[in-house]
Amino acid sequence: xxxxxxxxxxxxxxxxxxxxxxxxxxxxxxxxxxxxxxxxxxxxxxxxxxxxxxxxxxxxxxxxxxxxxxxxxxxxxxxxxxxxxxxxxxxxxxxxxxxxxxxxxxxxxxxxxxxxxxxxxxxxxxxxxxxxxxxxxxxxxx
Numbered sequence: 001x002x003x004x005x006x007x008x009x010x011x012x013x014x015x016x017x018x019x020x021x022x023x024x025x026x027x028x029x030x031x032x033x034x035x036x037x038x039x040x041x042x043x044x045x046x047x048x049x050x051x052x053x054x055x056x057x058x059x060x061x062x063x064x065x066x067x068x069x070x071x072x073x074x075x076x077x078x079x080x081x082x083x084x085x086x087x088x089x090x091x092x093x094x095x096x097x098x099x100x101x102x103x104x105x106x107x108x109x110x111x112x113x114x115x116x117x118x119x120x121x122x123x124x125x126x127x128x129x130x131x132x133x134x135x136x137x138x139x140x141x142x
Contacts, residue, residue, distance in 0.1 A: 069125040072118075081110065081118040095128050 072078035084104055088096040098119060105115035 069121050071125065077110070077114060078118050080108075081105075081115050082122055084108070085119065085122045095123065 072082055081101075085096060085101065088100065088104065092100075096119075098116065101115055101119045102112060104110075105112055
């Protein structure tokens, strides 16, 4: 008996759902939604097509040749490190190693961290990469 009632309830619910859908389709809101479906699809399609066209025409930003690092102002501690690095590079005929810079920093009683940071900024400024530094390369801007 319970099974028959459950089946009858399920059929009644499906029928009610079907009626609600039909009623919604017949209401003004349902007709408006139906009428807007095609124009909205066209708008979305056009927007995606435009985005693809724009993306295909965008060129990659040119790579900067020069570093964004500026030389430190004359007279400061950082400038002293840079001046010493310029001299060391000139005497050596290439890029000084970090060990050499740290020894010089200890000799002159500079802060080791400041000397290290300025060493890497100096290398970046001159366009010196790891490979060129190991090969004893000279600076690009010298």
